[in-house]
Amino acid sequence: MVPHLVSRWPVWLFRCRAAYTPGAPVQQKTWAWMSSAAPWGIVGTSPLVCRHSSSTSSRAPEVMLTHKRYPVRRLPFSVVSEEDLAAFERMVPGRVVTDPEELEASNVDWLRTVRGCSKVLLRPRTSEEVSRILRYCHERNLAVNPQGGNTGMVGGSVPVFDEIILSTALMNQVISFHDVSGEAGLPVASGQWGTWAPEGKDRWLQLQAQLHLCLALWGPHVSLHCPEPRAPRWLGCSAGILVCQAGCVLEELSRHVEQRDFIMPLDLGAKGSCHIGGNLATNAGGLRFLRYGSLHGTVLGMEVVLANGTILSGLTSLRKDNTGYDLKQLFIGSEGTLGVITAVSILCPPKPKAVNVAFLGCPGFAEVLQTFSSCKGMLGEILSAYEFMDAECMQLVGHHLQLASPVQESPFYVLIETSGSRAEHDAEKLSDFLEQVLGSGLVTDGTLATDQRKIKALWALRERITEALSLDGYVYKYDVSLPVERLYDLVTELRARLSPRAKHVVGYGHLGDGNLHLNVTAEAFSASLLGDLEPYVYEWTAGQQGSVSAEHGVGFKKKDILGYSKPPEALQLMQQLKALLDPKGILNPYKTLPSQA
Incomplete structure (x- = not known):
């Protein structure tokens, strides 16, 4: 039997290999626990270095304009004039950017695959300023591109043509944080953050009535799968409520709440750059989804500015509010096409007192699945993440980032995180689990970390795959x-289909959520290679009753493939909701909805 590891973990990391004769009973197997004193081959910058910078180098090739690479036509919006610039300067003095060099980074997505040609960027600090800007743009028929940290994967955060960029970068204030228990509501600060502005409440009620009319008109013809947001398992415990502006960087918020012994309910590889408002707008999933659920369940309230400048002030902190339609859910995942999120009230779970990360090698994907099954059964409530990556991912991370594998070379790797309140309890569960999977041959090699710094080093192997790609x-x-x-x-099928035309075809992701990140790399963009990938990938996914977008959103790149995951009736209803909330279509045009539904 494996000894209890609590008293046997004097160092931060262990390597574990099973040494036994195949077929021998578990009790006769011997185990070698080998310590390591330092991270393996990790050189250069910290694993948490900001990976999603949009800055460009003079040596970097210029990104082709989106409207030249893709078949898209500019809609009949007005063009920004000198009079418009003067009006914006009065609204946000000193925060109107027109310098082409300053605009360059905001016109290009961080992947450097799409590029707009906006001539102006606005930096409001308050919801009132956003309201004045949108009211003016609505009257002038000027298109607006809301932008947070610009870390999106599908071209949703940058202009397609010359849309005005509305940046939330200066809306970065934490308004309040409270440790609460039970169902009591939290009063928020006075002023612009009042729980209900009278005109805002009236607008919420008006929207509820209009939405009800839309649904009544469609009646039985609409079949939508809209499950009620699942309450995370931790909601029965004490929780914190964070109220903040939409431009707060996720990593900064994480530090803020961790100082108070709480954590954010989501964690992303882009946390050093992404904004919480953008997370909500794209309904970001990330690395904690398995444990804490989606933002549909953790967001309590939000403040949104509509296309005509109306401020919907719904920053409630009540855990229960069953008064009509839950309208905030419309804006989560709407990608800035229905309104601009300016503030949010979100539940934060207690900070775990014991966190462990295991990094394991598996001989095949069947073993990855069986390990996950054992993981769920044996780790239960302390399981907080189960990530997988293939051998090519590890090779790319090693080649481009000089991060060496901490375990022997394997066809697949899994990263398992546990989070609990008692170290001894978690250690015992992990001990039993590792004995099971190593002894049965599901896992061939493994390493374990308990120190926070080394845990981050293990996570870097998974989080930095996107950077390596x-x-x-x-x-x-x-x-x-x-x-x-x-x-x-x-x-596997794509590797055979593409053969030598692609440099690498890799798969990794959140296996616990059934979420695959499929990536294909090539020396340069190729229309021919794209034709071999699309619509094949979407047709294959639809054939398995899957979704063509698990967590990255739709943006510009996926707007015309929604039909693979949604019926025509649903798409038409979405178009009606868009027309209801943004009748002139000025908010983030060319994104999220198909060109023709």
């Missing part, structure tokens, strides 16, 4: 949901 050439990225048993079949 971006250094490998042009990247075709796909983010799909599939039945877990078929999750990797798409990668």
Whole structure:
């Protein structure tokens, strides 16, 4: 039997290999626990270095304009005039950017695959300023591109043509944080953050009535799968409520709440750059989804500015509010096409007192699945993440970032995180689990970390895959949901289909959520290679009853493939909701909805 590891963990990391004769009973197997004193081959910058910078180098090739690479036509919006610039300067003095060099980074997505040609960027600090800007743009028929940290994967955060960029970068204030228990509501600060502005409440009620009319008109013809947001398991415990502006960087918020013994309910590889408002607008999933659920369940309230400048002030902190339609859900995942999110009230779970990360090698994807099954059964409530990556991912991370594997070379790798309140309890569960998977041959090699710094080093092997891919050439990225048993079949089939025309075809992602990140790299963009990928990837996914976008959103790149995941009736209803909330279509045009539904 494996000894209890609590008293046997004097160092931060262990390597574990099973040494036994095949077929021998578990009790007769011997185990070698080998310590390591330092991270393996990690050189250069910290694993948490900001990976999603949009800055460009003079040596970097210029990104082709989106409207030249893709078949898209400019809609009949007005063009920004000198009079408009003067009006904006009065609204946000000193925060109107027109310098082409300053605009360059905001016109290009961080993947450097799409580029707009906006001539002006605005930096409001308050919801009132956003309201004045949108009211003016609505009257003038000027298109607006809301932008947060610009870390999106599908071209949703940058202009397609010359839309005005509305940046939330200066809306970065934490308004309040409270440790609460039970169902009591939290009063928020007075002023612009009042729980209800009278005109805002009236607008919420008006929207509820209009939405009800839309649904009544469609009646039985609409069949939508809209499950009620699942309450995370931790909501029965004490929780914190964070109220902040939309431009707060996720990593900064994480530090803020961790100082108070709480954590944010989501964690992303782009946390050093992404904004919480952008997270909500794209309904970001990320690395904690398995444990804490989606933003549909953790967001309590939000403040949104509509296209005509109306401020919807719904920053409630009530855990229960069953008064009519839950309108905030419309804006989560709407990608700035229905309104601009300016503030949010969100639940934060307690900070775990014991966190462990295991990094394991598996001989095949079947073993990855079986390990996950054992993981769920044996780790239960302390399981907080189950990530997988294939051998090519590890090779790219090693080649481009000089991060060496901490375990022997394997066809697949899994990263397992546990989060609990008692170290001894978690250690015992992990001990039993590792004995099971190593002893049965599901895992061939493994390493374990308990120290926070070394835990981050292990996470870097998974989180920095995107960075390594971006250094490998042009990247075709796909983010799909599939039945877990078929999750990797798409990668295998694409490798055979593309053969030598692609540099690498890799698969990794959140296996616990059935979320595959499929990436294909090439020396440069190729229309021919794109034709071999699309619509094949989407047709294959639809054939498995999967989703063509699991967590990255729709943006510009996926707007015309929604039909693979949504019926025509649903698409038409979405168009009606867009027309209801943004009748002139000025908010983030060319994104999220199909050109023709």
